[in-house]
Amino acid sequence: MTQIISIANQKGGVGKTTTAVNLSAALAMLGKKILLVDCDSQANATTGLGIEKPALEASLYHGLIGEADIADLMVSTMLPKLTIVPSSVDLIGFEIEMVSAPRREARLKQLLVPVADQFDFIFIDCPPALSLLTLNAFVASHSVLIPLQSEFFALEGLGQLLDTIKRVKSSFNSKLKINGILLTMFDRRTNLAQNVVEDARQYFKDLVFKTKIPRNVKLGEAPSYGLPVVLYDKQSQGSKSYMAFARELLKR
Amino acid sequence: MTQIISIANQKGGVGKTTTAVNLSAALAMLGKKILLVDCDSQANATTGLGIEKPALEASLYHGLIGEADIADLMVSTMLPKLTIVPSSVDLIGFEIEMVSAPRREARLKQLLVPVADQFDFIFIDCPPALSLLTLNAFVASHSVLIPLQSEFFALEGLGQLLDTIKRVKSSFNSKLKINGILLTMFDRRTNLAQNVVEDARQYFKDLVFKTKIPRNVKLGEAPSYGLPVVLYDKQSQGSKSYMAFARELLKR
Numbered sequence: 362m363t364q365i366i367s368i369a370n371q372k373g374g375v376g377k378t379t380t381a382v383n384l385s386a387a388l389a390m391l392g393k394k395i396l397l398v399d400c401d402s403q404a405n406a407t408t409g410l411g412i413e414k415p416a417l418e419a420s421l422y423h424g425l426i427g428e429a430d431i432a433d434l435m436v437s438t439m440l441p442k443l444t445i446v447p448s449s450v451d452l453i454g455f456e457i458e459m460v461s462a463p464r465r466e467a468r469l470k471q472l473l474v475p476v477a478d479q480f481d482f483i484f485i486d487c488p489p490a491l492s493l494l495t496l497n498a499f500v501a502s503h504s505v506l507i508p509l510q511s512e513f514f515a516l517e518g519l520g521q522l523l524d525t526i527k528r529v530k531s532s533f534n535s536k537l538k539i540n541g542i543l544l545t546m547f548d549r550r551t552n553l554a555q556n557v558v559e560d561a562r563q564y565f566k567d568l569v570f571k572t573k574i575p576r577n578v579k580l581g582e583a584p585s586y587g588l589p590v591v592l593y594d595k596q597s598q599g600s601k602s603y604m605a606f607a608r609e610l611l612k613r
Numbered sequence: 614m615t616q617i618i619s620i621a622n623q624k625g626g627v628g629k630t631t632t633a634v635n636l637s638a639a640l641a642m643l644g645k646k647i648l649l650v651d652c653d654s655q656a657n658a659t660t661g662l663g664i665e666k667p668a669l670e671a672s673l674y675h676g677l678i679g680e681a682d683i684a685d686l687m688v689s690t691m692l693p694k695l696t697i698v699p700s701s702v703d704l705i706g707f708e709i710e711m712v713s714a715p716r717r718e719a720r721l722k723q724l725l726v727p728v729a730d731q732f733d734f735i736f737i738d739c740p741p742a743l744s745l746l747t748l749n750a751f752v753a754s755h756s757v758l759i760p761l762q763s764e765f766f767a768l769e770g771l772g773q774l775l776d777t778i779k780r781v782k783s784s785f786n787s788k789l790k791i792n793g794i795l796l797t798m799f800d801r802r803t804n805l806a807q808n809v810v811e812d813a814r815q816y817f818k819d820l821v822f823k824t825k826i827p828r829n830v831k832l833g834e835a836p837s838y839g840l841p842v843v844l845y846d847k848q849s850q851g852s853k854s855y856m857a858f859a860r861e862l863l864k865r
């Protein structure tokens with residue numbers, strides 16, 4: 362049974378894309394069949410996997426407005442078991458164009474129906490906003506994986522996100538649950554990070570994954586080469602921690 | 614003549630709010646009269662200046678939809694010369710509610726008219742999106758200050774932002790210009806940061822401010838105490854660099 366998981370947090374820069382790209386790649390290295398949907402007009406996941414945007418004829422936008430099928434949108438990556446649905450700047454127009462369209466919150470769900478049983482996991486990289494795009498991701502998903510940066514503002518915003526998930530669960534998608542909370546950019550030298558981790562574990566208990574992703578410069582370098590860190594620098598802490606996280610996710 | 618400056622970048626987590634709060638506070642310490650408008654539904658600038666959100670009767674949302682005047686919204690802070698227009702989660706609804714409203718892009722501009730000559734600077738902290746809220750900020754502003762994190766994804770997204778500024782300039786606000794590009798979270802130990810700085814200076818030349826803001830844990834700690842870093846830890850690198858930046862901005 363395919364698991365469809367949104368990677369979301371409206372707080373900006375917390376490691377959503379880095380998690381989407383590197384978790385997908387790590388699971389593909391462990392033999393799982395993965396589809397990654399880039400649902401952000403910044404298209405960072407698309408670039409992070411080395412896809413040349415100008416060469417694309419269609420992207421997620423065209424699928425959401427009904428001009429293309431999912432089969433026309435899927436692009437292979439350097440990892441045989443990892444496929445991506447790329448994004449582009451066109452996605453900026455989606456929100457306004459869809460305001461009065463019927464079932465505007467279920468466009469992504471409909472687009473994924475034909476492929477839902479062809480993959481072990483489908484991950485959706487969300488933009489930093491509780492917008493119609495993120496709503497589409499939540500309606501299409503079984504669960505939400507929340508990257509949490511070990512910083513004060515990140516912890517503060519969690520309440521809004523949890524409220525939104527509850528609201529989507531009651532009005533559009535009763536199956537939706539929280540997959541888990543992943544601590545990212547953890548710097549064990551600072552009290553701030555330790556405090557945020559303690560607060561998160563106290564409040565969210567087992568929802569917090571045991572694996573913590575450390576701050577590691579290789580995670581920042583890899584995207585400039587269009588590679589996931591597991592291919593860019595296999596021995597780095599960044600790569601090892603995402604491989605460990607992939608194994609922890611499989612055990613759940 | 615009051616300068617109205619948007620602090621914007623659709624890339625998330627690049628230091629928009631940290632710059633908005635600490636630049637405003639540094640200029641207030643230097644004797645300038647400052648208004649900070651929190652234009653993000655995350656309301657991080659509001660929390661970063663110690664404003665208790667539940668105690669607020671009205672916030673920016675109420676001003677934008679015409680239910681409150683700017684005078685009802687301005688709240689004083691711990692610094693006599695720094696005033697804030699706080700935000701709240703209500704702002705999430707603005708985009709959808711305003712879709713067919715007349716002059717929806719000029720709501721913030723109209724709201725600020727009564728106070729435009731009472732301050733030396735008005736700063737607008739923008740959300741991580743090229744949305745109607747950011748459009749309102751650009752239409753209300755004389756210029757845009759762009760925080761740029763020394764990371765690959767941040768540099769990649771700059772093209773979209775510059776295109777948007779050009780488009781706003783030609784359709785809504787012919788005065789709009791780029792104030793400058795501020796390098797944030799600079800870690801001189803990594804090649805990645807050095808490369809991004811070199812690329813930015815090569816491409817944007819004098820638009821890049823000389824002051825670089827280093828990565829400094831005090832900047833992350835200060836908001837948890839509801840204080841700008843210039844009050845939280847005056848001797849820290851974070852505080853010194855924002856004071857230096859405030860002086861550089863005044864010289865321009």
Ligand SMILES: Nc1ncnc2c1ncn2[C@@H]1O[C@H](COP(=O)(O)OP(=O)(O)OP(=O)(O)O)[C@@H](O)[C@H]1O
Binds near residue numbers: 380488574581741765
């Ligand atoms: N563990 C880490 N160590 C070091 N750098 C990291 C780490 N995780 C992410 N980064 C870097 O931090 C920046 C922010 O991460 P990323 O872009 O993945 O966050 P995001 O939540 O997807 O941002 P946005 O809100 O803009 O979509 C990127 O430049 C990324 O390369």
Ligand SMILES: Nc1ncnc2c1ncn2[C@@H]1O[C@H](COP(=O)(O)OP(=O)(O)OP(=O)(O)O)[C@@H](O)[C@H]1O
Binds near residue numbers: 374513632798827
């Ligand atoms: N120079 C710095 N050194 C260390 N930490 C920093 C620095 N600047 C910002 N931070 C921290 O990094 C995180 C991101 O910064 P901030 O929230 O200001 O970015 P933003 O662009 O406003 O994010 P968003 O896109 O969500 O609005 C915050 O937790 C902040 O405290």
Ligand SMILES: [Mg+2]
Binds near residue numbers: 488
């Ligand atoms: Mg992202």
Ligand SMILES: [Mg+2]
Binds near residue numbers: 629631653657739740
């Ligand atoms: Mg912010």
